[in-house]
Amino acid sequence: MVGLKPTDVPPTTAVKVLGAGTAACFADLLTFPLDTAKVRLQIQGESQAEQAIQNVRYRGVLGTLLTMARTEGPTSLYNGLVAGLQRQMSFASIRIGLYDSVKQFYTPKGAENSSIMIRILAGCTTGAMAVSCAQPTDVVKVRFQASVRMGPGISRKYSGTMDAYRTIAREEGIRGLWKGTLPNITRNAIVNCAEMVTYDMIKEALIDHHLMTDNFPCHFVSAFAAGFCATVVANPVDVVKTRYINAPPGRYSSTLDCMLKTLRLEGPTAFYKGFTPSFLRLGSWNVMMFVTYEQLKRALMKLQMSWESSF
Numbered sequence: 001m002v003g004l005k006p007t008d009v010p011p012t013t014a015v016k017v018l019g020a021g022t023a024a025c026f027a028d029l030l031t032f033p034l035d036t037a038k039v040r041l042q043i044q045g046e047s048q049a050e051q052a053i054q055n056v057r058y059r060g061v062l063g064t065l066l067t068m069a070r071t072e073g074p075t076s077l078y079n080g081l082v083a084g085l086q087r088q089m090s091f092a093s094i095r096i097g098l099y100d101s102v103k104q105f106y107t108p109k110g111a112e113n114s115s116i117m118i119r120i121l122a123g124c125t126t127g128a129m130a131v132s133c134a135q136p137t138d139v140v141k142v143r144f145q146a147s148v149r150m151g152p153g154i155s156r157k158y159s160g161t162m163d164a165y166r167t168i169a170r171e172e173g174i175r176g177l178w179k180g181t182l183p184n185i186t187r188n189a190i191v192n193c194a195e196m197v198t199y200d201m202i203k204e205a206l207i208d209h210h211l212m213t214d215n216f217p218c219h220f221v222s223a224f225a226a227g228f229c230a231t232v233v234a235n236p237v238d239v240v241k242t243r244y245i246n247a248p249p250g251r252y253s254s255t256l257d258c259m260l261k262t263l264r265l266e267g268p269t270a271f272y273k274g275f276t277p278s279f280l281r282l283g284s285w286n287v288m289m290f291v292t293y294e295q296l297k298r299a300l301m302k303l304q305m306s307w308e309s310s311f
Helices: 013-043 060-072 074-078 081-095 099-106 116-146 161-172 174-178 181-208 216-246 255-266 268-272 275-309
Strands: none
Touching: 013 060, 013 074, 013 081, 013 099, 013 116, 013 216, 013 275, 060 074, 060 275, 081 116, 081 161, 081 181, 099 116, 099 181, 116 161, 116 174, 116 181, 116 216, 161 174, 181 216, 181 255, 181 275, 216 255, 216 268, 216 275, 255 268
16 A cells, blocks of 8 residues: 555545645646746747747757756746646636536436546536636736746846736736636636546546556556646647737737637647647646645545544
8 A cells, every 4th residue: 555545534525625726736836847838838939029039949848948947047947836826726626626526416316426428527617617716827827937038137027926917907907817718718628627537537447447456556547647638638729828818919819819820820730839848747747736636635534533533
């Protein structure tokens, strides 16, 4: 047995919500530079008129990380981290922490197991709910990750996370903080389905067929498969979302316009820009998040049971 043993009492919804948010923040801390590299690769080539990055070219994951560290300093790899952690605490808590509860809500009474359509519906529901709550944090995170600082004498547009929220609201209106909500809902409905449904079904199959027990190896394999599936289906939507959110007012009239212009100017392969860092990030993120999440659920339940038994 690797890790904590499952508790006799199933985790409560509150434990799942808290565990999911905490586990997602931990995973973000370790994989954030890969996410930043993904954003830079996705917006590269979007507009040759971007003077700040006209002479900077990113080539591959490692090349992007090294170029950013050399031209902007190592801390640039963590641009937008505060907003990223704010996003995960609200976003992951809902889309992952509430998944089981929503799945049970949709499952007909008397059914032994939830069908794949029920699981997909639950994934879409919690993914859309999460975006509705956390979209402003995603906008600020992407703006920070996409911003380039070419030298010590050149100041950034935003002095900090709270200043970014205020500046965007002042210059673009409150709607600016919710820019890209539609593509983000689309992306995260897809990602959530691919992640949660794949993880849920593979984990269940491995345990039911006695290939693995409910511990670390099972969680690792399930999470890795979930990360790969999520990257394959979500990368095109992620490219459109990133470009639309990062674009100055007037560049794109809608998310559809962003998609069509990207297709016309750069071809279909543009929708898979940043695939490698996206998979490295999403794959490693899923492994770290789900493994931590499973252990946190068990640890929190043990604490709760211990606390309740003392009274």
